[in-house]
Amino acid sequence: MLGGFDVLQEPDVIDSNLLLKELEEEKILVSFSNVADVGGGIGRVVKHVLLKRFDKVDLVEPSPRLLASAPSYLATNDCSLEEEEEGDEEKVGCDKSSTSWDKDEINSKVTFTNQGLQDWSPIEGTYDLIWAQWSIVYLHDADLISFLQRCKQALKEGGVVVIKENTTDEDMGFMVDKDDASLIRSPAYFNTLFSIAGFTTIIEKSQLGFPSELYTVKMFVLKNL
Numbered sequence: 001m002l003g004g005f006d007v008l009q010e011p012d013v014i015d016s017n018l019l020l021k022e023l024e025e026e027k028i029l030v031s032f033s034n035v036a037d038v039g040g041g042i043g044r045v046v047k048h049v050l051l052k053r054f055d056k057v058d059l060v061e062p063s064p065r066l067l068a069s070a071p072s073y074l075a076t077n078d079c080s081l082e083e084e085e086e087g088d089e090e091k092v093g094c095d096k097s098s099t100s101w102d103k104d105e106i107n108s109k110v111t112f113t114n115q116g117l118q119d120w121s122p123i124e125g126t127y128d129l130i131w132a133q134w135s136i137v138y139l140h141d142a143d144l145i146s147f148l149q150r151c152k153q154a155l156k157e158g159g160v161v162v163i164k165e166n167t168t169d170e171d172m173g174f175m176v177d178k179d180d181a182s183l184i185r186s187p188a189y190f191n192t193l194f195s196i197a198g199f200t201t202i203i204e205k206s207q208l209g210f211p212s213e214l215y216t217v218k219m220f221v222l223k224n225l
Contacts, residue, residue, distance in 0.1 A: 011209030013048045016133075019162065019205075019219055020053055028202065028221070029160055031128045036060055036154075039117055039135025043070040046110065048099055050131065056109055058127075062116035070112060074101050117147050122154035130154065133164040137182035141193060148197035152224055161199065161222040163190070164207070166215035187218055200225050 023029040036058040037046050043059050050057050051074075061067045077100040113120075117132075117139060130151045136144055151161050168175050168184045175184050185193075191201050203221035210217060 008210060009044075012207065015207050015209070015219070016045065016049045016164070017052070019203075019221070020049065022203075023160065023221065024053075028223075029128060030158060031156065034058070034127050034156075035129040035131060036122065036127050038120060038130060038132045040131075040133075041070075042066050042073045043110075044073075045131060045133055046070075047074050047101065050129075051101060051109065052099070054129070056111070058111045058113060058122075060113045060115055060117075060120055062114070064114050067112055067114050071103070071106055071110075074106050074110065075103050076100055118143050120147070121150060124153045125156050126154050128156055128159045130159075130161045131164075132161070134166070136163065137165060137177075137184060140183070144193055145197045148194065148199060148222075152198050155224065160202075163194075163218075163220040163222065165190070165218060165220075167218045168215065184215060187220075190218070190220060194220065194222055195225075198225050199223065 020029070024032075032054050034056045035050050035054040037043070037050055038060045040046055040059045040061050041063070042061075046057050046059050059067070059070060061070070117135060122130075136147065139147060148161070155161070166177075166182070166184050167190070168186050170186045170188050173186055174189055176182070177184055187204060191204075194201055199222035201220050202223050203219070205219050207217035207219060
């Protein structure tokens with residue numbers, strides 16, 4: 001969910017792929033069999049990041065409309081979409097090497113689940129990685145802790161959770177964004193909730209290349225305590 005800021009697409013995808021590369025090179029993540037993208041919308045992260053590395057991907061999304069659009073989005077080159085909408089292949093965000101996936105590969109590798117984060121109850125020991133980006137800001141603290149505890153049980157041994165979210169300044173603790181009713185937490189606040197849920201933060205880094213007027217986006221990599 002880019003909030004209409006197409007300029008965010010390229011740096012977001014670059015930094016997310018670099019994070020996964022780091023996890024692989026540092027042997028933090030040694031298996032790339034199963035991943036879940038929770039609150040994944042039409043599958044933007046699945047398409048540009050997760051399908052490139054994992055054998056099986058579960059896309060979990062509460063909106064039936066977005067989930068119904070996901071298979072065709074995954075199979076369509078982004079430039080084709082933008083040319084159709086704008087009539088201009090040089091539109092910002094149009095990457096000539098944009099990824100599209102074969103429909104048979106999508107059918108064999110991707111599972112689509114219409115469910116919210118509060119209700120998602122994955123099978124124990126299923127995933128090498130659970131990815132949540134721009135989705136947990138809509139969970140209150142108790143629901144977030146409950147969600148993370150279910151993630152904890154769903155991870156394989158050695159698995160990790162990646163949280164990529166908007167953050168606010170440390171001295172604010174948290175704030176409510178009145179535009180969309182999201183809860184923007186400070187990194188320290190996040191890390192407290194992660195600890196309560198039974199995780200330790202092994203990597204915390206800022207997303208680069210976003211406009212300065214936007215919230216600072218942080219990437220947290222969590223392992224079981």
